[in-house]
Amino acid sequence: MDFAFDARTEELRERLLAFMEEYVHPAEPVAAEQRARLASPWDTPAVFGELKAEARRQGLWNLFFVDQHGLPGAGNGGGPGAGLTNLQYAPLAEITGRSPHLAPAATNCAAPDTGNMELLAQFGSEEQKKQWLEPLLEGEIRSAFAMTEPEVASSDATNVETRIERVGDEYVVTGRKWFISGAMNPDCKVFIVMGKTDPEGADPRRQQSMILVPRDTPGVEVRRAMTVYGYEDHDHGGHAEVVFDGVRVPAANLIGEEGGGFAIAQARLGPGRIHHCMRLIGMAERAIELMCRRAVERTAFGKPLAAQGVVQNWIADARVTVEQLRLLVLKTAWLMDTVGNRGAHTEIQAIKIATPRAVVRILDDAVQLHGAGGVSQDFPLAELWAAARTLRLADGPDEVHQRSLARRELRQYM
Template sequence: MDFAFDARTEELRARLLAFMDEHVYPAEQVAHEQRARLSSPWENPPVVEELKEEARRQGLWNLFLPDAEYGAGLTNLQYAPLAEITGRSPQLAPTATNCAAPDTGNMEVLAQFGDERQKKQWLEPLLAGEIRSAFAMTEPDVASSDATNITTHIRREGDEYVITGRKWYISGAMHPDCTIFIVMGKTDPDGPDIRRQQSMVLVPRDTPGVTVKRAMQVFGYEDHYHGGHAEVVFDEARVPVSNLIGEEGGGFAIAQARLGPGRIHHCMRLIGMAERAIELMCRRAVSREAFGKALAQQGVVQNWIADARVTVEQLRLLVLKTAWMMDTVGNRGAHTEIQAIKIATPRTVVGILDRAIQLHGAGGVSQDFPLAELYAGARTLMLADGPDEVHQRSLARREIKKYL
């Protein structure tokens, strides 16, 4: 078994690591200071735009998209170590390289299911980083862990679809450059097949009847760099029938196609977050002394660091195996592995970050270190793209089925 990365991956890793050291990490404090002076909290600090220009100049752009016509043409296995690197600075690096959710998933949907007009109007400016987008699926009034529960209604009237419903935690919707929503709702709410009731439509943000009501916080954070998370109301919002993505009744299948890559991308970046936490733990441990000796000499601290290294190495191998399977047998063939990493990675990284916070004492929960914000992001991923329990249920049923 060969665990080495291929030549193209190694070359991109070297360039991306240098980009992080030379540009991204130094920009973290600059961005924090610039944001405090902005007139709107949702604007990008100027240094973010500088990072984007530099990433484009270096060819570190749209690395996530396997379609060579639109993106870098990398396989999941090639992209995995690159996404891990960007995960070390999740607020800046994914945005700087145009590899940030939810735009990544939306670009994948448009590339795979959009027609030529939709690609020209929305995909091309997204690929260029000229606009941002949002994916409107989750609803506050139903258990959205079961996507068939959604109640947003999309009814056809002549040459238009009329959308009515309420969504929340719609990532990216607060960003001033967010100009398009991909909205999932029911075009056939009484249809006999509950997985064919849903459709997806493109809804421009400035459509009459679309109201972004408020920003939703996550553990008190607003996730400014990714455009925040919003509650959005659709009140008889009308769009042309040509804004349908794919076919009527295809929304559920499109959502599953979108979420597969999204889940593994999150897990790739989570490993980078864990690596950043381990680095911070080690630096803290060798620089602080308590009860007459360095923290690095305290047995409990050594155990935390050792356990973190072991679990990260385990997770990385599982994520790489999953990426390889997605490349060789497709998302459906890798369904068990995708669910396994979605279950294992966030909870494990949350544990590592928790120990890192503990090691930093009061500093760990402060704004002076990235740990608290990293923790909030990792903990949220135990809910995002399907809560752990849903994946556990599905995976267990698949395992049990072998013995029936």
């Protein structure tokens, strides 16, 4: 593995950094002001449209879309993505992580749409791609991924109880989901729903299927927004409780084959996990920057905070941690490019365990250094902390990845 970024990556990094400095960071207070004046907190502030138009104009659009799956025009400037590898995308995602509520959405690289687009590109039918993937790639609509349920331990996907039952030329979807990211956004037009088509099947990993459910289908009820440590995450479209009450959709809405849902979920989550970790490093970098600025500007007990030994330790430890995490993420991205997601299985789990845990600690130190300001709305640290802490649960809790990783390590000795 070459540690240097190639010329294409360096070019995009320079352009993206300039875009962040000139457009994204100045738009943060603007977005907050506009949202305060909206009729609904879930409506999208006008500045998002301006950012998206500028990102498209500058060619900073769909940078995440690594595997083009033969889509026409891919990677040549006229297609849906930039044609980058995971290794090329990693440092770009890190940059957008410095403003995680604006930059990913502005560049059409925000979850859960990214995972849903990859899923449809890999497993969707031509009709499904035409109806849903193309407008998602154009940024015309948003989407949601409905798997987690309140009544079962959803970290084990075999526990999912939502039913997807074949009735003639339709499927009937019945179940209750929650923490469905993006579902509160009015632009969310479709759900990818995980449920069981064969609840009595012998193989518990062949009981689940995935199906497309348009938001406006009768029986779909977006019941309420779920807060995350008190935050509603407006810019990502919230995290909703959604009820599917006898929802009927055409049989053609099934993604792949019956019983393929578990395998599709695993394929979807690999890239999603590394994207989160890439952005988390950017969040940590912003925390370090805020710590350093605060440390040189404030005085306590007769000397600058920057001269306090404990503050120096926090900053030094944060820098060492970020450099370690970045190398592990880059190695994982490189392995995904060279040996595939399955070959990078151990590393994907390792970064998912290590990155959120370590970044939460860095953000916690940054909050402490800012005192009362650190837990307030005047700095981004509290909201960044909530987002990072949540990622110790999202895409699988730490303990699930630790269990799987330990089993893989032990297997060679058994």
